[in-house]
Every structure is written in structure tokens, then in C-alpha cells.
Amino acid sequence: MSLEAAIAAHSFGLGARPGEVEAAGSAPRDWLMSQLSRPVPQPRPFSGDAFRSGGELAAGFLKLRKMQKDPTALLAAFKTHAQSYVREMGARFAVGFSTKQPFAERLVWFWSNHFAVSAQNPRAIAVAGAFEREAIRPNISGKFEDMLLAAVRHPAMQLYLDNAQSIGPHSLAGRIVNRGLNENLGRELMELHTLGVDGGYTQDDVVALAKLLTGWSIDPDGGGRNGFRYYPIRHEPGDIVLRGKTYPSGEDGGIAALKDLAHDPATARHIARKFAVHFIADEPPKESVARLEAVFNSTGGNLMALAEAAVNDPLAWKAGKKMRSPVEYVTAAYRLMNWPHGGDIDQQLKGAMAAARLMGQFPLAAPSPKGWPDSSESWSGPDAILNRIQWAREVGNRLPDSFDPLALAEASMGPLLQSDTHTAMTKAASAGEAVALLLCSPEFQRR
């Protein structure tokens, strides 16, 4: 078994499922890139209704406002939204556990964390799942500007960063109602999504971009363009100057501004570094960042080309550079054991969700618009490590004695398995304890 195949499965993928390292085989780069030429799987419910569109969900959420006078009904309706979010996250975990395109799934997770909307904010809980389904998954191999536009226009982002209710002070609506500009999305769009905090913009630019985005909102009936609707009467009239360039009033002005931001060299620099931090190292080599940046610039933000540049970077092919985040860790463990299978699948998914939450992370629920942190340090505090060990032991306790943990370890980890771990596993009192030791080992906690 080749070292590179194991690295492909663990460092670029989600941890190897049985047989996966063989599948990566002798051409692991091709195995990775071929995953991006097929559509990424969508989370699907195991039972019950299909997941609803972001437009429908946002419209349903907006209707809650009319229930203010009946707190019991409001709470019940809100609970329904929260439950459907959790149900969808279960299906999202299931994709991670079973996908044969684990590199594509990693890219989905990377980008939905880059354009973070968070279910920790009650306004986003109904639509967070739909956001990833609709704005991120279809765009991971496309152009950055398309993903940016899809993300910004999605009802989830409009609600999460408060743009849905931002109104141009001089617009028709602004002159009638006691509401006005909200600069939250304008700021985070430049700071987090595109240019980066040092990318060259001022407070005046924040206000200008917020004005350009006035009128961008949500269709109250779930119609419009995937739930997005542009309201001309809320749009700030007149030319607007953003970073020295004048944009016309109207929806097109905002679109043009977003496209310019997507193609700005500062954006290329910001994205290249984040990408390298995710796939290469917490402190990525300068030459790796420079290569990614050059590819982003020269291809006009082609995300397939960006992924390929990371795959072709020789410095990325080193195992154990990063601590797995809790969601990555639980996913790798489930893939190792080929879970969920048999029995109560729903219960097994709930177990995975509880574990990730306990370890301090949950999908699409970051503490801020910056998303979940992406450094080893963030996931290796004392309490965090102890939680993993406790969980691993519990997992081991539930395993039957009827399988061969060493065969499992060798098939999944291959040459990544350390001799100390191997020795400890051979001395373990039970198959379950041996698996628990593997899950606790340094090489399994890292990727």
C-alpha cells in the first residue's frame, strides 16, 4: 500500500473507508481530481419529506414574525425549524461517512465555512442547511465569482448578515419607513469573503458596499430567484463610489461590485492563504501560497484549478500536519468502522452529532461569521483532547469482539500507522479497546 494513497485518503479526504486506500491506488492525484468532475452528492433524508428549498424555508421563517402575539405557537414553530436543521445535519454527516468523493466533500466543508452562515443565530437556523445545498455544493468546481454571488444572494446569508432588512436611506422605502442601512454584510463580505481585513478598504467603502446591496432581500413567498428578490424601492439611488470606482444605482451595480471584488488580487491572496492553511499546514510554506495565488489570479478564480494546484503541490503530501477538527475526527472514525450500518441508522447519526457537539464543533453553526477556526491549536486544548479520549473509549465499549482491529487499522491507515500504536493495539484487552486506542493515537487525531 502506498504512502501517497494513504495521504490522499486522510489529508485530502475524510479518512479512509474500508477499501478506499486501494481505490486511491497508484494514481492518488487522479483519484482526487476525478472526484471533482462529478456532481457532489446532496444530503438526502433517510425517511420522511425531502429537504425544502432555501426560498421556502426562509419564507416560512419570515412568517414567524406574524406569530409574535402567540408565544406558544411561535416557540413550537421555531422548534420545527430547529428540528429540520438537525435532521438535515444528520444527513450531512451521513454524506461525509459514506461518500466516495471525500475530497469533494472536504471542499464543500471548506467553502461553506468560508462563507459561514451559522445556525447559532436563530435567524439562520431554518436556512443554514439549504445554504450549503444550494449555494456551495453546486459551485465547488466552478468560478469563485459564481459561488460568491450564490452565497451573498442566498436567503440564509441575507438573513444571517442582516442585509434582508437593509434599506437605502434615500430610497423610496427609506423615506417612508423608520428603517435604513445595515452595514453588517457589506463589512463581512470584504473582510471575510473576499479581500481580507488588510485587503484595502475603508469604513466609507463598507457603507458604499452596504448601499450597493440595498434592495437585495428575500421573497416573502419563497419565489423569486431561489428565494432571492431585488426590491428597487429599497435601493439607495444615485452613483456609489466603492474603492475609488463608481458603480451605477440598481441591482447591476451591486453585481458588478461583487464581480470586481471576486477578481481583486487581494481576494486571490486571501483565498490562497486560507486554502493552504486548510490543506497544507497551519503555517503554510510561502511558495505554496504563492502558487495557489498565481493560479487563482491567472484562471480568474477557477476553483477546480485551485484544488488541482493544491493536489499538485509536493509540500501538501505530508501526513499529520493538522489536527482533525471535531467534525473531521468523528467522520474519520465512522468511516474507519464503516458506520452507520445495520441497526438504527438514525440513532447512529444522532450519536455522531452529539459527539461532534461535545467536542466543540457542529456543522454550519460557527460562533461567528468568520467560521470555525482552522488551526491545530484550536482543537487541541486539554478539555478537547480528554473529550476525544472519552468518546473513543465509549465507541470501543460498544464494539463487538467479532472483528479484527489490526486488519482494520492496517487497511485504513496503511503506512501511517505508527509502531507504538500497533504494539499497544496488540496488547489491548479487547477488540473494542484496540479500536479506541487507534482513535486516540496521534496519527489518527491528525490528518
Next chain:
Amino acid sequence: MMLTRRSLLATATAAGAMNMWDAPLKMAFANVPTEQRFVVVILRGALDGLAAVPAHGDPDYASVRGDLALQKTGNHPLLDLNGQFGLHPSLSGMKAMWDAKELTVLHNIGSAYHDRSHFDAQNILESGGKGPHVLSDGWLNRALKPMGLADGEGALAVASTPPLILDGKAKATSWMPAALPEPDAAFLARVRALYKHDATLASALDRAIATEAKAAAAMDDTPKSGMDMRMRAGYGDVTPLFSGAGTLLANAGGPRVAVLDVGGWDTHVNEGAGDGQLARRLRALDQGLVALKASLGPMWGKTAVLAVTEFGRTVAPNGSQGTDHGTAGAAFLLGGAVAGGAVMADWVGLKPAALQDGRDLPVRTDMRALFKAVLGDHMRVASRELEATIFPDSAEVLPLKGLFRA
């Protein structure tokens, strides 16, 4: 007898890194740790200082705050402090501390950074640098060695992983209420052995076991209640985290310094005034601080608690009945060691010409002046350490005076 994680100190840790024969020698040379306690509460997300500490005596307050202005009468009257400033109606526990002269309120406080990014501003708040990302470790971490608390157990983060303020060369521990059963000692010892070539994991596990042993000794730490405490914290009730921290700090062998995070302050929409979103969040903070005081017991008398945020918010409401990112805000210093009962604000009024960029409270006190005062006067850190290593490049920022009881 069933071995539990509680009884592990003697087995797993000793079996791991430490040479047992070393221990008495180390203890003989160790500094006797300070008796003072210091807690930092980071209010992440930018607390609206004028909501927490209304300047109700300012002639422009009511007009400039509009619907967000707190009222002196009605269902949710603000809690007057000195005729000029008050506390938000949700902060009744803090008002009691004010009445007991255990609370100092600071206004128009902030950093030299005025660019309104949460994340850069939090970096400055926690690193203690002049600008974002100038320093790569936390100021409280740099202070641990001078305080004699750098052994990995003197400082506690109530979190899975210590945040930047406690991150750096000195070791700190982290703790959250336990949610899963304790693995048996033999298993932990085997895991510990796997980490012998991995300093990061080995050190994290050693610290976790030591802290957990103290927590288990100090509180009824059944897994069920731990899970319940975690879930409650997840739903916004922070009292279990505060009382857990207080219990650990009250322990003679426990940490002396603790850091807690309370989020949920980024009120861009429908902030509310006497009641509403922000009022609920402030009530949770207030209840947390009251729980901290209760759990510290007699140690409260030796305690200083600092509650700080990365920046304040716009003076006027934005277009969505909320507030956008601003500049200066409010901070709180409380505890039995604090000479409280004063509002420290170099108040310049609320007229547009007096405001930063015509919209925000201007910074009149650098928060490092407050940090230096707490470390110097309360935790007895020498001023040469404060200037040279903890807050380099801050000679112009003089520590505030008279914040503590003699």
C-alpha cells in the same frame, strides 16, 4: 475499588512524563502561588456600551439613542449609578455589587484600533499588542510566569481549548463540565503512553487530568449533570460555567486565573432597550457573575473580575433598530478586592462633533491601562515585566490608579 479519572493523578501522570523522584525537589523550589484571584470575561461580539451603561444624564442621550434609549421609569427602568450613568435594567446583580462598592464601571474605553473588524479587535484585546497580529501570544499568558502560575494548572480557560489571551509559551489548562463517563485509569495510561513522542497531546492530556481531578473533588461532577450543564450553556445559560470556574478558583490547590467567553453581543438587528434580545443576554451575564461570586465564597474578597469587549457600537441606532460596529465601549471591574463605586469615564458628550467619525464613542482610555493596573496592583506583577514583556511598546499607556482596596 473502581478506578476513576479522579484517582488518576497518581497513576497516569506519574507513569507518563513525570519522574516521581523529581516531585519533592520541584515543590521545594516552587514559588508559593499567589492567593489573589483574577477572572477575565471576554464579551465576544462587541457589547453596546451605551446599552449596558446608559449615559442617561447626558442632555443628548435620549434623542441620539432614539428607540434604544433606556427609560428611568416604566416597566424596565434603568438602574441609576450616579445621576449621570446607570446600568441596564438586566444588571441587577451588578447593581448590588455597585452598592457594596465592589464594582467599577469604565466608559469610553477601547484600543488604539479603529477599523471595526471583530476579529482584528479581538486579536488586539487578547494579544495586548498595539495593532492586530503584532503579537502572536496572549497578554495573560505572558503574565503567567511573572505571577508564578506557568506550571499548566495555575490558569484555567473555561472552554475546550484556551483562547488566544491564554495561549502562548506558558501552559494553561482548559475545562468544561464533563459529559461522558470517565475512562478507566489503565486505558488512560495506555493512551498517555502513545503520546510519549507527541509533546502537544501529552501536555494537553496531563493538564486535563489534573484539572478534572480538582473539579471532581470540588463539585458533584456526575456525567449526567455535566451533560446538562453543557447543554444549558449551549442554550445561553452561562451560570454553570461561571459557578464551575468559581468552584475551581476557590480551591486552595486550584487555578488562580480563569478566562470565560460569553458571546451574543453582535446586535445589528432589533437590539431592544429595557427588554428584548440584548436585555436577555445581559441578564445571563449578570446571573453568571452572581453565580461566580457565590461559588468563590470567601475567596471573593481576593478576587478581581474584568469583563471586556473588543469594541463598542454606534451611538445611534442603525437602519434595523440595532447598532453597527463602533469604537469605544464600556468595561467592568468587579470583585471583593476592587475599590468600587465609581464610573471612570473621560466623558466628552454625545454631540456628533465629539464622536469618533461622527458616529462612535471615542476611545479616551486604552484598555491596556486597565489590564496593567489589574496585573500590577492586584496580581502584583512587577512593572518592568508589564512594560518589557506583557505589554511591549506601551510606555505611553499608564496604568489606572486606585482601582483596588489597600
